[in-house]
Amino acid sequence: MAHILAIDQGTTSSRAIVFAENRRIAGLGQEEFPQIMPQSGWVEHDPADLWSTTAATCREAIERAGIGPDDIAAVGITNQRETTLVWDRRTGAPIFNAIVWQDRRTVALCQRLKDEGHEAAVAEKTGLLLDPYFSGTKLAWLLDTIGGAREKAANGGLLFGTVDSYLIWRMTGGAVHATDATNASRTLLYNIREGCWDADLCRLFGVPLAMLPEVKDSADEFGTTRPDLFGRPIPILGVAGDQQAATVGQACFKPGMMKSTYGTGCFALLNTGAEPVSSQNRLLTTIAYQLDGKPTYALEGSIFIAGAVVQWMRDGLKIIREAGETQNLAEAADAGQDVYLVPAFTGLGAPWWDAGCRGALHGLTRATGPAEIARAALESVGYQTRDLYEAMRRDWPEDSGDTILRVDGGMVASDWTMQFIADILSAPVDRPQITETTALGAAWLAGHKAGVWPDAESFSSDWALETRFTPRMEKDRAEEKYAGWQDAVRRTLSR
Numbered sequence: 001m002a003h004i005l006a007i008d009q010g011t012t013s014s015r016a017i018v019f020a021e022n023r024r025i026a027g028l029g030q031e032e033f034p035q036i037m038p039q040s041g042w043v044e045h046d047p048a049d050l051w052s053t054t055a056a057t058c059r060e061a062i063e064r065a066g067i068g069p070d071d072i073a074a075v076g077i078t079n080q081r082e083t084t085l086v087w088d089r090r091t092g093a094p095i096f097n098a099i100v101w102q103d104r105r106t107v108a109l110c111q112r113l114k115d116e117g118h119e120a121a122v123a124e125k126t127g128l129l130l131d132p133y134f135s136g137t138k139l140a141w142l143l144d145t146i147g148g149a150r151e152k153a154a155n156g157g158l159l160f161g162t163v164d165s166y167l168i169w170r171m172t173g174g175a176v177h178a179t180d181a182t183n184a185s186r187t188l189l190y191n192i193r194e195g196c197w198d199a200d201l202c203r204l205f206g207v208p209l210a211m212l213p214e215v216k217d218s219a220d221e222f223g224t225t226r227p228d229l230f231g232r233p234i235p236i237l238g239v240a241g242d243q244q245a246a247t248v249g250q251a252c253f254k255p256g257m258m259k260s261t262y263g264t265g266c267f268a269l270l271n272t273g274a275e276p277v278s279s280q281n282r283l284l285t286t287i288a289y290q291l292d293g294k295p296t297y298a299l300e301g302s303i304f305i306a307g308a309v310v311q312w313m314r315d316g317l318k319i320i321r322e323a324g325e326t327q328n329l330a331e332a333a334d335a336g337q338d339v340y341l342v343p344a345f346t347g348l349g350a351p352w353w354d355a356g357c358r359g360a361l362h363g364l365t366r367a368t369g370p371a372e373i374a375r376a377a378l379e380s381v382g383y384q385t386r387d388l389y390e391a392m393r394r395d396w397p398e399d400s401g402d403t404i405l406r407v408d409g410g411m412v413a414s415d416w417t418m419q420f421i422a423d424i425l426s427a428p429v430d431r432p433q434i435t436e437t438t439a440l441g442a443a444w445l446a447g448h449k450a451g452v453w454p455d456a457e458s459f460s461s462d463w464a465l466e467t468r469f470t471p472r473m474e475k476d477r478a479e480e481k482y483a484g485w486q487d488a489v490r491r492t493l494s495r
Contacts, residue, residue, distance in 0.1 A: 002071070002452040003018050003020055003021070003065065003067055003071050003072050003073065004019045004073060004076060004443040004447045004453070005018055005076070006019060006076045006077075006078070006439040006440070007075065007076065007079075007167065007439075008078050008439040009050060009078070009079045009080060011102070011264040011265075012264055013030055013031060013032040013033065014030070014031055014033065014054045014057050015029065015030045015057055015439065016058040016062075017061055018061045018064075018067065019440065019443045020065075021453070023434065023440065023443075026066075027065025029056070029059070031057050032053075033045065034046070041104035041105065042103055042104070042105050043099075044098060044099055044100060045098040045100055047094040047098050050098060050166065051167070054167060058230070059230070068231065069230045072230070072234050073447065074235050074236070074450040074452075075171075075234050076238035076444075076446030076447070077238065077240075077442055078164075078442035079162065080101060080242060081163075082135050082162065082187075083101050083162060083163050084099045084135045085098045085160070085162070085163070085166045086142050086143075086146075086153075086158050086211075087161075087166065090157070092169065092170070095158065096142055096146055099141070099142070103138065103346075104347055104355055105132065105138075105141060106132040106141050109132075109140065110131055110137055114130050118130065118204060125191045125193065125198055126185070127185065127192050127284055127297075128188055129282065129284070131355060132355055135160075135186060135188060135189070136188030136201070136205045139160055139189075139205065139207055140205045140206055143207070153207075153208050156208075156210045160211040161179065162179060162187070164180070164183050164239050164241070165177065165179045165183070168236060168239070171223075171226065172223040172224065172225065172226065175223055176223035178213045178215070178216055178222050178223070178239075179214070179216070180215065180217065180218045180239040180240055180241075181216070181218065182287050182289060183239070183241045184197075186241060188205065189201050189205065189207060189212065192285065192287055195215075195295065216239070218248075218445050219238050219291055219449040220238075220239070220449065221236075221449075223235075223236055224236065236446070237445070237446040237447075237449035238442050238445025238446030238447070239442070240289060242263075242438050243269055244288055244289055245442045246259060246261045246408055246409075246437045246438040247298065247441065248288075248444055248445060249408070249434075249437030249438060249444065250432065251456075251463040253456045254271060255273035256271065258271070259406040259407070260385060260405055261407075261408050261437070261438065262307060262381065262407065262409035262412055263409040264305075264306065264307050264308045264311075265303050265307075266302075266303035266306035266384060266385060267301070267302050267303070268300065268392070268405075269288060269300045270298055270392045270396060271288055271296065272298055274295075274297070277299055277396065280395060281391035281394050281395050282352075282353055282391070283299045283300060283301050283350055283351060283388070283391050283395060284301070284302065284350065285297060285299060285300075286300045289445075299395055299396065301351065301391060301392065302349040302350050303385070303387075304345075304346050304347065304348070305346070306384070306409075308343075309377045309378075309380060310378075312343075312345070313373070317370075319374065320370075323410075325374075326414070327416045329370060329371045329374035330374050330378050331416060333374065333375035334372060337365060337367065338484050339368055339373065339375070340376055340379075340380070340383075341359070341377050341379075341380045342360050342380065344492055345359045350391065351387055352387075352493065354494055356495070357492050357493050358492075358494075362488040362492075363484075363488075378414065378417045378420065379481075380485075381411065381417060381421070382420045382423070383481075383482065386424050386425055386482060389403075403427065404427065404429075405427060405428070405429050405430065407421070407431055408431075408432065408437040412435055413435075415467075418467075419469050422469040422472075423472055423473035423478055424473070424481065424482060426471050426475055426478060430467075430468050431466050431467045
């Protein structure tokens with residue numbers, strides 16, 4: 001059987017999954033790596049950790065699958081988006097740690113560019129807003145801060161890439177410097193309407209065009225792996241940013257289909273088809289995937305803190321030992337207390353886009369304890385999902401109001417959380433049988449390009465429902481709770 005090796009390089013761990021030809025998971029490897037937080041609002045990764053955990057989990061997945069390198073038809077890569085690396089063209093050595101998508105160190109630069117009136121032009125070309133979330137300002141910070149970096153970059157000595165580009169560079173032994181259109185669309189440097197790096201944007205951020213990777217389709221030829229990695233060269237044939245890969249893995253190929261992924265953050269994408277839709281509600285316009293040179297666009301809402309709020313309860317508050325305890329705590333919470341946690345640990349994403357605000361708990365009483373805080377933490381994921389859902393319905397006039405939300409990611413294992421999301425949306429929430437949809441999307445891109453996996457229509461027909469969560473909460477109560485959330489957010493915003 002022809003197997004596909006899917007690399008899912010995430011924010012807190014690297015994963016690798018070997019999928020068999022029938023899309024069954026044959027082997028899996030996962031390894032966490034440290035989060036580096038040198039000061040408040042700054043988040044970094046050691047590039048050596050990204051590479052070593054990726055290589056190790058690939059070998060583990062292959063071993064657990066009980067197969068050899070000759071059984072692998074192709075490699076697909078999906079990755080944490082916007083995380084920014086710069087490395088030496090000749091040696092491959094990074095000049096600094098990877099600056100993670102959550103990092104907020106470029107708030108002042110973003111504000112200056114807004115004050116100078118650049119945001120409208122940037123949004124028109126890229127579909128993005130001027131926010132520290134995206135790669136462009138992170139790259140500008142690196143070039144301005146690391147001694148000699150700007151001069152070396154101008155002379156062609158440095159390369160920029162998101163995590164996919166860095167992994168491709170390492171896996172091909174420096175033979176290929178490339179990315180795909182979905183990752184390029186998250187950099188503030190790529191014109192999503194014209195399908196190319198934008199010279200004016202590069203000048204705005206002071207980025208030499210020679211630093212940038214070649215942009216390819218999401219299913220394309222990205223070189224072959226070094227023979228010593230897996231025992232023989234294997235073609236890399238699929239690449240997509242993690243949220244776009246999940247959109248593919250959820251088979252959201254038709255305009256109007258919507259998915260939401262609950263990992264460290266939460267990211268909802270609504271397929272809008274062949275034409276980009278400009279948001280009037282501070283959502284992002286992005287590329288969902290690109291096949292045969294033709295981009296398919298999406299509206300996206302990005303929530304910075306979803307599963308990370310559970311990590312905070314475990315590692316920060318220490319009120320749980322493992323994530324699974326949150327559901328029992330939430331069920332035990334006092335129903336008479338309406339406690340709201342606004343998890344703005346690194347600011348708020350869509351539709352608020354407030355980089356300066358910080359997290360807050362509202363509605364505390366002397367009777368509030370770990371159970372109420374745990375419930376508020378899980379509910380915050382549902383409230384933020386509704387923020388995005390409402391904005392998308394306003395931006396997408398074709399929406400009939402009966403959208404079904406397909407969900408994936410680590411948090412979907414919590415029935416309590418998924419039920420609350422259905423309740424607060426007053427809409428069905430579908431959890432698929434295969435919840436590893438991010439890796440599955442990367443695998444489909446690679447497998448389809450390799451000719452061993454079916455076309456989009458046949459792949460869509462294989463999508464299988466595990467559980468549909470339908471609303472149970474009275475609509476008036478859901479509206480009352482959501483109004484309380486909106487009030488809590490307004491009290492938390494920095495402006």
